[in-house]
Amino acid sequence: MHSYEMxxxxQVRDGTERSVENPATGETVGTVSTGTRTDASDAIEAARSLRKEWAESDPARRERGLRAVAERIExxxxxxxxxxVAETGKCLGTAEGEVMETAQQFRFFAGVVDKVRxxxxxxxxxxxxxxxxxxxxxxxxIIPWNYPLLLGSRGIAAALATGNTVVAKPPSRAPLSTMWYGNILVEEFPDGVVNLVPGSGREVGAALSDHPGVDLxxxxxxxxxxxxxxxxxxANITPVDLELGGKAPAVVLPDTDVENAxxxxxxxxxxxxxxNCVATSRAIVHEDVKAEFTELVVREAERISLGPGGDPSTDMGPVISAGAQDDILGYIEAGREEGATLRTGGNVPDDPELQDGYFVEPTVFDDVTPDMQIAREEIFGPVLSILSVESVDEAVxxxxxxxxxxxxxxxxxGLHATRIADRLDHGLVAVxxxxxxxxxxxxxxxxxxxxGREGGYEGVEAFTTVNSVVVEHGEMEPY
Structure with a gap:
């Protein structure tokens, strides 16, 4: 059982204890003390008290701290x-990848500490x-629950590398792993540089959003x-960096390896x-290969084994909560009602060993049109919509x-891949x-x-602002 305080x-601070459950089994995996608006305000004031000192700190000190965090995570x-796995339900392989990329985030930003010019x-x-x-x-x-380590570290590592102090709100639904590495951060950096306040978005998240002492x-x-x-x-003209919803299209053209696609x-x-905010939830497939692609992707979906993420035989775990499960099933029903063809999935699995978890079958809809709800709204669950197009122009x-x-x-x-990528109005295009x-x-x-953007050198730019200095070498002329 894992237990964490603010x-x-x-310093450790007690709060209202909240249990965290495993979405695959409903069992309690740990507890976290949650804070209030007052706790968030105290954390901001602690960060402000170190603001100038940390901004002027030796870059080598920041680099050592970031590298130490990476080593301890590894x-x-x-x-x-x-x-x-226990608090999110994700598969062990996915979790291991997230942990290692989190360590890599800290190593990367350790390497750019002395290169901010x-x-x-x-x-x-x-x-x-x-x-x-x-x-x-x-x-x-303000950190999300779906990839709490990776998405939290991307901003925190960049902020610390560039001389900012940090107040972090771990996700309400899966706070434990964030608190794990958050405690490592607290230990590796001076008191007040990193502060952790778990709690609800309505209270702690709102307090961080409207506080005049927050600079970004x-x-x-x-x-x-x-x-x-x-x-x-x-209200405070505070800059905001946002990564929000997605409805990622996957454009599948006739000149591809359809099985690979x-x-x-x-x-x-x-x-x-x-x-996943970049989940490929819309397959936009050229009509020449649509039938073949559909059969192949349905076959892939039906191969997937559902179960607890820690089981090596599991390919897909549960969704995060009962509420999320209900929302996803609601979208599936809307797809049926709007006339899409359900090719596979669409239900809660009938395996009695999975009844205590929040599972949804891998689901594939065919004959989806662009105006349907399942084609336009972010479902945030294992639901794929297949849309047919007649040309590259229509696909774009x-x-x-x-x-x-x-x-x-x-x-x-085809060699036209980069030209198509240039025509897609998306922050990231994968080929x-x-x-x-x-x-x-x-x-x-x-x-x-x-x-805005995080990650890479753009992450450095996201957590710094530009001051301009003009030096006049000549003398002022009189009026």
């Missing part, structure tokens, strides 16, 4: 992966103009909640039970016809793979999928 200014990777601007001969990238100050991090907010989650964060931050699209939608138009624009993929062996993240690569969406 960490504010390096040393604990087995236990941390098992905890991540400004520019020299050409001016008239008697002036010098140069810029400096400087930290914002106190950064607030980063939020990953639904578009609806992201809008609320923006509205709250507007079917495997990739299946991996993209059914991995992590579809609880359908792919872009969405308020979401986080990620897309193109499946083609012959499902969308993937890497520490050195930027991540973020267009339109209603977000604002």
């Amino acid at each position: 960490r504010i200014d390096g 040393a604990d990777r087995d236990e941390l992966s098992e905890l991540l 400004g520019d020299t601007i050409p001016t008239s001969t008697n002036r010098l103009n140069y810029t400096k990238r400087v930290p914002y100050g106190v950064t607030a991090h 907010i980063t939020f990953t989650g639904s578009t609806a909640v992201g809008q609320q964060v923006l509205e709250a931050a507007a 079917a495997r990739g699209v299946a991996r993209g939608i059914f991995s992590n039970a579809g609880q 138009a359908v792919a872009n016809d969405s308020p979401y624009a986080l990620a897309a993929s193109v499946w083609t062996d 012959n793979t499902f969308p993937v993240s890497m520490p050195q690569s930027p991540w973020g969406g267009n339109k209603e999928s977000g604002l």
